[in-house]
Amino acid sequence: MHRWSxxxxxxxxxxxxxxxxxxxxxxxxxxxxxxxxxxxxSYLFLGQRSINKIIGIVREEMDKIGQEFxxxxxxxxxxxxxxxxxxxxxxxxxxxxxxxxxxxxxGMTHEEVMTDIARKELRSYxxxxxxxxxxxxxxxxxxxxxxxxxRVRQFIMKDAYSFDLDAAGLDKSFDLHDQVYRTIFTRxxxxxxxxxxxxxxxxxxxxxxxxxxxDAGEDLIVSCxxxxxxxxxxxxxxxxxxxxxxxxxxxxxxELVSTPGIATIADVAKFFSISEAQDxxxxxxxxxxxxxxxxxxxxxVAVFLRGDHQVNExxxxxxxxxxxxxxxxxxxxxxxxxxxxxxxxxxxxQHAKALGDEGxxxxxxxxxxxxxxxxxxxxxxxxxxxxxxxxxDFTWTxxxxxxxxxxxxxxxxxxxxxxxxxxxxxxxxxxxGYKYTESMGARVLDPNGKEVTPIMGSYGIGIERxxxxxxxxxxxxxxxxxxxxxxPFEVVVTITNATDANLVPxxxxxxxxxxxAGFDVLLDDRDERAGVKFKDADLVGIPYRINVGKKAAEGxxxxxxxxxxxxxxxxxxxxxxxxxxTAGVA
RNA sequence: CGGGACGUGGCUCAGCCUGGUAGAGCACUCGCUUGGGGUGCGAGGGGUCGGCAGUUCAAAUCUGCCCGUCCCGACCA
Numbered sequence: 001m002h003r004w005s006x007x008x009x010x011x012x013x014x015x016x017x018x019x020x021x022x023x024x025x026x027x028x029x030x031x032x033x034x035x036x037x038x039x040x041x042s043y044l045f046l047g048q049r050s051i052n053k054i055i056g057i058v059r060e061e062m063d064k065i066g067q068e069f070x071x072x073x074x075x076x077x078x079x080x081x082x083x084x085x086x087x088x089x090x091x092x093x094x095x096x097x098x099x100x101x102x103x104x105x106x107g108m109t110h111e112e113v114m115t116d117i118a119r120k121e122l123r124s125y126x127x128x129x130x131x132x133x134x135x136x137x138x139x140x141x142x143x144x145x146x147x148x149x150x151r152v153r154q155f156i157m158k159d160a161y162s163f164d165l166d167a168a169g170l171d172k173s174f175d176l177h178d179q180v181y182r183t184i185f186t187r188x189x190x191x192x193x194x195x196x197x198x199x200x201x202x203x204x205x206x207x208x209x210x211x212x213x214x215d216a217g218e219d220l221i222v223s224c225x226x227x228x229x230x231x232x233x234x235x236x237x238x239x240x241x242x243x244x245x246x247x248x249x250x251x252x253x254x255e256l257v258s259t260p261g262i263a264t265i266a267d268v269a270k271f272f273s274i275s276e277a278q279d280x281x282x283x284x285x286x287x288x289x290x291x292x293x294x295x296x297x298x299x300x301v302a303v304f305l306r307g308d309h310q311v312n313e314x315x316x317x318x319x320x321x322x323x324x325x326x327x328x329x330x331x332x333x334x335x336x337x338x339x340x341x342x343x344x345x346x347x348x349x350q351h352a353k354a355l356g357d358e359g360x361x362x363x364x365x366x367x368x369x370x371x372x373x374x375x376x377x378x379x380x381x382x383x384x385x386x387x388x389x390x391x392x393d394f395t396w397t398x399x400x401x402x403x404x405x406x407x408x409x410x411x412x413x414x415x416x417x418x419x420x421x422x423x424x425x426x427x428x429x430x431x432x433g434y435k436y437t438e439s440m441g442a443r444v445l446d447p448n449g450k451e452v453t454p455i456m457g458s459y460g461i462g463i464e465r466x467x468x469x470x471x472x473x474x475x476x477x478x479x480x481x482x483x484x485x486x487x488p489f490e491v492v493v494t495i496t497n498a499t500d501a502n503l504v505p506x507x508x509x510x511x512x513x514x515x516x517a518g519f520d521v522l523l524d525d526r527d528e529r530a531g532v533k534f535k536d537a538d539l540v541g542i543p544y545r546i547n548v549g550k551k552a553a554e555g556x557x558x559x560x561x562x563x564x565x566x567x568x569x570x571x572x573x574x575x576x577x578x579x580x581x582t583a584g585v586a
Numbered sequence: 587c588g589g590g591a592c593g594u595g596g597c598u599c600a601g602c603c604u605g606g607u608a609g610a611g612c613a614c615u616c617g618c619u620u621g622g623g624g625u626g627c628g629a630g631g632g633g634u635c636g637g638c639a640g641u642u643c644a645a646a647u648c649u650g651c652c653c654g655u656c657c658c659g660a661c662c663a
Binding site for chain 2: 010011012013014015016017018019020035037038091143144146263264265281282283284285303305307309310311312313316325326327328333339340341342343344377404496497498499500528529530531532533534535536538547549550
């Protein structure tokens with residue numbers, strides 16, 4: 001049993017000035033964490049206790065499907081060079097040199113190290129499948145750490161890796177993780193949703209994120225209230241309502257129109273008295289690609305889409321296999337598109353025949369296909385075209401989906417209006433494929449004695465994000481309450497007056513009884529005013545409180561449920577039973 | 587990386603514009619008081635005013651550079 005009077009729980013009456021989100025304010029106020037630097041935090045007693053509870057659940061569930069390792073946090077550059085990620089990870093990777101000048105990095109993730117073990121040790125299909133996991137500190141030099149523990153530069157991740165003989169095996173490993181993750185997040189008391197996701201810099205095919213809805217989140221999730229469709233906006237698609245095309249004017253061919261000073265979509269729509277959906281917008285980028293040797297190249301890309309739509313850069317990056325994008329500058333616009341900003345258009349552009357070919361890549365969003373008589377820039381200052389029909393008047397390298405879904409558009413599965421909401425990513429599972437096993441040379445013999453490359457999956461859980469999203473989900477003006485499974489203590493026994501010699505033994509007795517019954521108990525025996533202890537108890541996330549006070553003389557105490565702020569009087573003899581019932585302990 | 591804000595006891599902030607002995611509340615220590623929602627009173631301790639340089643008789647205050655932290659942005663041409 002822990003006595004509050006002996007503990008270091010530095011609660012604060014006020015939140016630090018730079019805390020914005022609830023979890024950040026309360027983690028600091030409740031004495032869970034303290035900041036050391038931007039995106040770098042120390043976990044104090046209560047914080048570490050909660051983290052340990054979370055890790056315990058993760059470990060217990062992961063042990064059902066995998067084996068726990070602990071890999072180094074510091075890696076030689078060599079393995080990252082072999083996978084090609086030494087260069088593609090860019091500035092997000094912490095790099096350092098040893099005394100001999102050799103390059104090392106701090107691990108952001110551990111595909112390379114796991115694959116290194118696999119390639120050195122796995123020889124036969126008989127050794128497959130394997131699921132290896134670890135719970136370990138990761139380092140990422142985030143461009144912008146923020147929101148307390150939500151986006152940090154050092155954090156704890158449970159990362160798991162599967163090695164299978166073939167795609168069918170990977171499907172199984174993936175599904176195992178899907179099931180285990182659902183169990184883990186459920187046990188942690190999170191209200192989560194699994195969504196389709198982009199696989200991003202990690203590479204791979206199928207990808208699923210586990211998200212918790214909260215405005216503190218940085219991801220946007222598109223979901224259908226009617227059916228089960230849910231996807232990250234980086235991946236989401238939708239059905240659009242039909243747009244009524246304009247009637248052709250004149251001979252129906254593209255007609256040059258003088259549009260002096262009309263350089264924005266809004267101005268164009270106004271000038272022509274059309275809707276923005278009847279305009280074609282051009283967004284021109286330079287896209288950076290990197291070879292496996294780290295050579296960088298910038299290639300021009302022009303994206304054409306409906307005037308009222310927005311480019312989704314994640315989709316675009318994936319499509320052109322680029323690591324970075326930046327807007328074209330004026331001289332680049334002139335060189336590749338031969339037009340000035342504000343008057344860019346697709347007509348007459350010379351473009352690459354296929355992705356990967358030399359020259360300007362012209363991308364048309366799907367929403368332009370089948371449209372007629374649209375308005376677009378003429379690549380000439382102060383001129384636009386009307387009567388422009390995609391496919392007839394201009395062509396493209398590829399027609400794809402590169403736009404952002406907007407709330408209210410139709411669900412791709414059932415057509416119902418979609419919702420868009422912010423969420424925090426707490427877990428991510430994806431099928432990596434052969435990216436690492438191939439590039440790093442992992443090979444096993446199959447039953448026919450033929451050498452094959454194992455197929456890999458990768459599965460992550462952000463430990464601190466489970467804590468932060470739980471707080472975001474459950475807080476009020478006075479503090480927060482955690483699910484019993486991940487709270488630092490399940491119940492706090494508050495002796496309202498620690499100077500009352502009659503009260504103290506009763507409180508201690510109750511605390512001991514609760515502990516004997518299997519509860520994780522904190523005894524608040526501090527010589528403080530009752531109000532102070534109540535305020536602290538409300539602040540620090542413990543879901544239940546037993547008040548030992550005035551009524552103790554009559555053999556009764558109060559059981560307070562933090563989440564509902566409800567209180568019930570119970571006989572001292574019945575405290576264990578009452579808490580079991582209230583907490584729903586089997 | 588672009589833009590903005592901030593940096594003064596442990597925390598939240600005032601003082602800076604208009605240069606002249608460094609302040610408040612909370613927290614902490616001691617004494618008394620109080621004892622069911624951050625008691626009340628009194629007495630104390632604690633600050634290189636982020637750093638360096640400059641201007642000045644004199645810099646928390648003005649100027650420059652640097653460092654740190656936070657926020658917004660890094661798609662619409």
